[in-house]
Amino acid sequence: MRLLLVEDTEDLADALLKHLRQAGHTTDHAPTLKAAEGFWSSERDAYDVIILDIELPDGEGTALLKEVRASGLPVGILVLTARSEVEDKVYLLDVGADDYLTKPFALDELDARLRAVKRRHIAKPLITQQVGSLAYDPTNRTVWSGPEQLQLRSQELKLFESLIQANGWSAAKEFLFDRLYGLDQDASANAIEVHVSRLRRKLAPYGLDVETIRGYGYQLKVRSDG
Amino acid sequence: MDSGWSIRGRLFSLWLLMLIVVSLAVYWSTNAVVERSLREGQDRNLQAVAQVILDSAVKTDATIDFELPYQAFEVLAYSAPERIYYAVFLDSEILSGYDDLPLSESPEQSSYGEIYRGESTRFYVAGKPIRPGSNEQFRVVIGQTETSYQKQSSTIAAWIAFAVLASFALLALWAELSLRHALKPVVAIEKDLIARPADDFSPIERRVPSEVVRLVQTLNRIFDQHRGLLQENRAFIAEATHQIKTPIAAILMRAELLEREVEDGSRSAVKDLIIRARYASKLATQLLMRATLTYREVLGARDQVDIGALVAGILRALDPVAEIKDVGLVGNNLESAEFIIFGDRIALREGITCLIDNAIDYAPSLTDVEVSVRHDGGRVCVTVMDSGPGIDQQELGRAFDTTKRSGGHAGLGLSIVEKVAASHRGELMISNREGGGTRCDLWFATS
Structure with a gap:
């Protein structure tokens, strides 16, 4: 900046x-x-x-x-x-x-x-990636619902981006942990669950869900009613 | 302050008492004068008739020459249709008329009133010697009933009463209007003072009557002193804030930068320094906040505040602070309804911010601080729950102690919250949650 x-x-x-x-x-x-x-x-x-x-x-x-x-x-x-x-x-x-x-x-x-x-002060770009009812701007790393910016914390945004990159497939928990904390950082084992839960809460009003794939990881899904 | 009486009421009562006394005096004195004047008129008529009768009685050596002059009675007939009685005596011997007419008890008293044949009757007695130098006397007693005189007297009395009552009503109205007019400047000052904002201590400028000049001058002097104290207080807080916080900010920042540069062995010492600097900075902030709240209490500024919307704004402002600690901020039920209370928006914002900030301080990473607002029994309650260590049962009572410190956290936060609650007729209740953590319920009266 x-x-x-x-x-x-x-x-x-x-x-x-x-x-x-x-x-x-x-x-x-x-x-x-x-x-x-x-x-x-x-x-x-x-x-x-x-x-x-x-x-x-x-x-x-x-x-x-x-x-x-x-x-x-x-x-x-x-x-x-x-x-x-x-x-x-x-x-x-x-x-x-x-x-x-x-x-x-x-x-x-x-x-x-x-x-x-x-x-x-970032304006919504013309070209974005549509994720359900939300639009993701990879250049400025912002998420939009119509003209409004969705306020995601740093870790939540990283998690959201990682789930988008999985492109409809599920993302492994270890992969997500590395994306959020890198290799050097100490973080408790349940950190990913906590961030997933917070992201889930913020995405729910927009018809998106972060589904748990038991024993493997998580997958971003558009709810059928959303 | 006891306000059991009013100047207007008291002055009006005194005026009214005075008016009643004067009205009664006027009524009785006027009535007496009228009655007396009527009686004197009747007496003069009776005297004239008696004199004519007396003049018609003549005694020669051998005979008494007396013929009743009936035309004399016409004088009496003019006044009103009354019964007329007469008696003519030569010494004690009756010559003509009613021999049972009552006589005056005293020889000096020529006119007197008696009840004769069941009617109130006025009598007049006159006498003359039968010839000059003689001891023998003609005496005439003339009486006239008073029915019409009494009627006339009652009519005049009624008119007097009416005039007095009308004057009384007019004077009472005048008293009320004059009191209202006289007290107008005082009422205007009262209205001015009531309409003033709580922080307006400007002098009263309007023209006032000489009787209240000194009172208004005293009020203006008190306003002036109060304004001076408040301005001094405000200037002190602003100056102290700037002078204390800026160097602390520099120390804290340099310590944080130093932490990144020093060897691992020295890092814990720098961390300790940072903790202490943060403690000092928070304590300074909270001390100044307490001073600000005291100042705002004096101001007494109040308006309608939606606590739900206020809390939602506070959560947005505190989100970056919570993010640093990786603590989630969850607002429940904040904007589902209006949670209106009548209070000082600034003080409420600071108090609730302190409460949530305190919960963020104690909440472990990767846990949530939950904040909700609800109506309950005519009050509004803000509940803040964390999953921190909670408070020892023994410490619960000391939670608001301004000297308490724990784990590097300044202990003034909850005392600030309690101060804000108290100034809004509310209270702060702290308890431990089942399964760990602290629950703070901050109550406010809605009116």
């Missing part, structure tokens, strides 16, 4: 930049509102997500937020705030932020919210 980090606190900005770059994101850093507006005006088509601190030394981050939204470009905005009052957060969402993170936060949470914010 191409990111713009707008954060004035040096320690925090350094740590965030290091983490984001290690995670493979191309990240620009603006320590002031003026610098952020400079980045935005010169490369407005380039950014996927802007990580925006609200309290900046030369003004409120909301000024940039409004400017970005006024442009109409599909850029995600994740606001960082230290403010505890929820009305501030509600206001931020009202003026166009996709999500907010209250300081302090864990890096894992930042990653999870970045992914979710990025997904929100």
